[in-house]
Amino acid sequence: MRTLTTFLLCLLLAAPLYAQKNKRDPLTVAQQDQIAEAGISPLDRLNLYVKFLNEHADTIQGLIRRAHSTAWVHRMDDELEDFAALMDELSSNLDLYADRKADIRKSMKPMNESIGRWQSMLKSISKEPGFEVSLEDATDSSNDLAAQAKQVATDQEAYFKAHPDQKGQDRYEPK
Secondary structure, rough: HHHHHHHHHHHHHHHHHHHOOOOOOOOHHHHHHHHHHHHHOHHHEEEEEEEHHHHHHHHHHHHOOOOOOOOHHHHHHHHHHHHHEEEHHHHHHHHHHHHHHOOOOOHHHHHHHHHHHHHHHOOOOOOOOOOOHHHHHHHHHHHHHHHHHHHHHEEEEHHHOOOOOOOOOOOOOOO
């Protein structure tokens, strides 16, 4: 009985460590530092996320042309997971700045162009066992982000047309 208790205790203690080991961060330490340095500047943060997503898209594009192997499938799965996670982060930031009525119109056109490129790239990937779930997640994230970015761009144009005195603001501050 004592051995069984010890074994179960070891399993319970090891489970959180295993989960931590497999948690990936889609950004490098240098990229995280750049995001931190951008602070609360809406345009800088959004532009950095688009830049990092474009880098990930280039990596995925390069993987598409490589010979397929077990290692390739694993790498493609990881890259697609990171790509979806970054799109979700961009989406969260977009929500935050749109809610604050930050003037992010300068970021919207390049962002929408990049989203279109990302969607085309994701459509060009053939589904294969091993990364079909991460491909579907990335595709869903890109579709959600595209719809959100289109809506935010429309809302931004209408808001700043009605409130020209608030052009260029980082957040709405009631008077």
